[in-house]
Amino acid sequence: MLSIKNLCVSIEGKEILNGINLEIKPGEIHAIMGPNGSGKSTLANVLAGREDYEITAGEITYMGEDLMEMAPEDRARKGIFLSFQYPVEIPGVPMVNFLKTAVNEHRKFKGEKPLTAGEFLKVMREKKALVEMDTELTNRSVNEGFSGGEKKKNEIFQMALLEPKLSILDETDSGLDIDALRTVAHGVNALRSKDNATIVVTHYQRLLDYIVPDHVHVLLKGRIVKSAGKELALELEEKGYDWIKKENGEQV
């Protein structure tokens, strides 16, 4: 589904990712862990099509297509979804209008008729229930005044509405309370199928108890330095990153 080869990315001349290789197949869950500043969000943003980054080398193929030439909106319509680490507040853009526009853009791409206001509200209610999102929140502007946890729930709510093929969850767990974490994780699991894949960026094992990964990767200074099964997450939780840094010849 997704194939990343030797991806090198820099911003303002500073190299952030240097030589990422990653293969993701339908149905798989990949966890990406790593210390702060190692480049996890950068990778997630590059996949979603953020233009501030310069791709200096490598290639990304998504469902057989070159992803790098594709506009962010086209990636989204073709099934890539990024749950942002820091969702932006957009005052003046009502949630409902935004969501309806997004859903109908997806439908148009698939050759489906746009949802009427009534149909849309019905779908919205269903998906809101899935992540137990407060009804009042969709009466506001996009993310405006949302608490940290509410913003994260809102991301998964959008994911539920857009039904992506490849979901990238960038620290969706941070900011969620214990109950909300469980609800959101169940929501993500409910949306899983053998055809879609998920990349989970997280710092904590806790989320991976609910969303069980097939592969765990450690990103260090812009490179994937270790990949293993779900047991790697447990080991990291226990020992931290020092031993991996040492293995990679870093002074600790």
Next chain:
Amino acid sequence: MNAVTENNDLSLRLTEQYNTLRDSLKESGAPVLNIHRQKAFRDFVAQGIPTRKVENYKYTNLQPAFAKEFDFPVRKSANDFQLEEKFKCDVPQINTHVVTMRNGWFYAEANEAVQLPEGVILDSFENVARTRPDLVEKFYGKLADTSADAMVALNTAFAQDGYFLYVPKNVAVEQPLQIINLLQAPKDTYVTQRNLIVVEEGAEVKLILCDHTLNLQNYFFNNATEAFIGSNASLDYYTVQNQHNKAVSINSVFVHQEQDSHLTSNTVSLHGGLIRNNLRVELDGQNCEANMFGLSFLDRKQHVDNFTQIIHGQPHCESNQLYKNVLDDESTGAFSGRIHVKRDAQKTNAFQRNNNLLLTDKAQMQTKPQLIIEADDVKCSHGATIGQIDEEALFYLRSRGIEEKQARLIMMNAFSYEVVQTIKVEPLRDRINELIERRLSGDVGRCHECAYQCDC
């Protein structure tokens, strides 16, 4: 030829024009208006055509606009136009009393379906000035100081007609009244329109004004309005400006408020070559509220200058100013907002904000707040921003499958939202939203709803 002599020449030309027309003006004009002409013109000559050298016109030079040869019609032409066919400034679902002005003259082609409440007058200013000079004399020229603004002076010198609105004591006009100002002449024309609004104690009225051009001529539209709001009375004053790029529009509004009165002024400039909006509000009683809002969309070489003055003369009043501009291409905008809190006006709340969205590197915005605070127990604030569309928000929208063009539109609408939502007449608000959407997406002739759909 240098700028000074050119200005003198242009002023001389206007003087000739005035001298030629003086007798006809006197002859056809109402006596209560005629008595002001001579002094007004002298005041104009003393000030000259406004250029950037005049402090209050620092961002708008009117000299090039006066360099054109204009017709100065002094007689009302016959009602030879079919409003329905040529033009519709339709606000759906709005049940209003509609009045049409053409080239500054009042045409009593009112919407018969809507009756005005007992005692309310909405009529030709000239007619009222002639038949009820008592109603006019007390107010005319009391706010529009001809020695303080050359354009007001010129307006007063040439004033003949316009609309006159009178709402007697304790009468609330439920339905908004709509006045459509049309410019439509066979030649390039200088148009004077002079209006008077009197809202007596405890009365309430909402006015919707729509400015339009109906053909390709060059126009200079000099419109001036004096509005008196009595104690505990309320005036909502909405203006929608939609003229073509060859139109120059000077829109001066002077408001006087007595105690416990309320004003909301909202000016939406959708289109126009050069627009200058002067709004001067004087709070002359306690517990007044004045809301002054504006929203402009500019592209190509358009220019919009909003010039506001709020004078807090009495304690316990509140004023709010919110002006926003969206500037595309090489357009230029200006906002100057003066807040004057006089010595007696303790416990004043006066707020002002000006936000601007520049869509290109070539668009330019000038913003100048000016606070004169003579009282010590007041709350005043002002702020201005000039920025671009938030790229992070744009990416967020696109990452959800929304096309870039559409996402930009959404962001521009979001920017305008704060001003639009202050419009309390709901059908008007919906209509404005729709007009903004169409204006921004550029899918209709730029000068919207014009029968000619000229590309100018």
